[in-house]
Amino acid sequence: MSTSVASHHSDYTGAKIGMWLFLFTEILLFGGLFLLYAVYRAKSPAEFHEATKHLHLALGLSNTLILLTSSLTAALSVSAIRRGQKYWALWGIGVTVVLALAFLVNKYFEWKEHIGNGMFPGSPALTSLSHGENLFFGLYYTMTGLHGVHVLAGAALLCVVYVFVNREKVNQHSYSLLENACLFWHLVDLIWIYLFPLFYLVT
Amino acid sequence: MEHDTHPAVRNKTFISVWAILVALTMASVGASSVHAGTASLLVPLLIATVKASLVLWFFMHLKYERALFKVMLLFPLGTLAVIMGLTFVDTWFR
CATH class of the missing domain: 1.20.5 (Single alpha-helices involved in coiled-coils or other helix-helix interfaces)
Structure with missing residues (x-):
């Protein structure tokens, strides 16, 4: 008896505060990398300017649109579950996961082309370029790589939430898990909002 | 169980925010094609900050917290x- 009471205990606000605290550590993790980018860019602006030309704006732009749209479907799924619309919530989560995978496929082709052109850290083609361009590509692989890992983690988390919603463990009355998973997903979008101009736009 | 005090956010609100985010993305691409020195560095970053604020405020529900x-x-x-x-x-x- 007592265990069943304990297992039903939940703290909605506490769970959300916990999620935000975790997101703060993520902000500071990526913040450190943004700081590194800012300082190196300030030290070698011309080389960074040259290196940006190696990246394809169209790929970066399409990935930006993919992530913005996935954030929309994630947000819609939270509203849907709160109205008790289980199938709309499942639709929202499903589309978000598909868009996350589309983002990663795009990223795969992008990295494949760079590596095919011999532009990977320590490669002869890259080390023959200036120090600044090497720093740019080092930061590019580190920051988009770490972000890519977050996309993968977010998609995996949303898959788990999908199963929970389908089994109605996550429902109109208890939706913390979906809401917090979506908070994580929006943070992944938020980080890309800064990565996109820094690597593809500022030329 | 404790719940949010506000009702579920309307779909229309989220779709409008998304449309603004897409428009701002296009604007930042347009702005970066104008080579104007420091401005071409700052304008896309300012636009990114507006976009980030919209995501935090609406998508991440901060407005309603x-x-x-x-x-x-x-x-x-x-x-x-x-x-x-x-x-x-x-x-x-x-």
Whole structure:
């Protein structure tokens, strides 16, 4: 008896505060990398300017649109579950996961082309370029790589939430898990909002 | 069980925010094609900050949260601003 009471205990606000605290550590993790980018860019602006030309704006732009749209479907799924619309919530989560995978496929082709052109850290083609361009590509692989890992983690988390919603463990009355998973997903979008101009736009 | 005090956000609100985010993305691409020195660095970053604020405020529900959440967010952002500021003081004036 007592265990069943304990297992039903939940703290909605506490769970959300916990999620935000975790997101703060993520902000500071990526913040450190943004700081590194800012300082190196300030030290070698011309080389960074040259290196940006190696990246394809169209790929970066399409990935930006993919992530913005996935954030929309994630947000819609939270509203849907709160109205008790289980199938709309499942639709929202499903589309978000598909868009996350589309983002990663795009990223795969992008990295494949760079590596095919011999532009990977320590490669002869890259080390023959200036120090600044090497720093740019080092930061590019580190920051988009770490972000890519977050996309993968977010998609995996949303898959788990999908199963929970389908089994109605996550429902109109208890939706913390979906809401917090979506908070994580929006943070992944938020980080890309800064990565996109820094690597593809500022030329 | 404790719940949010506000009703579920309307789909229309989210779709409008998304449309603004897409429009701002296009605007930042347009702005970066104009080679205007420092401005072509700052304008896309300013647009990105507006976009990030929209995501935080609407998609991440900050608009509908109690003050505690809004104040909490100021701590990591403030910490980051101080670290960035102090590092640049060192980079520029060393």
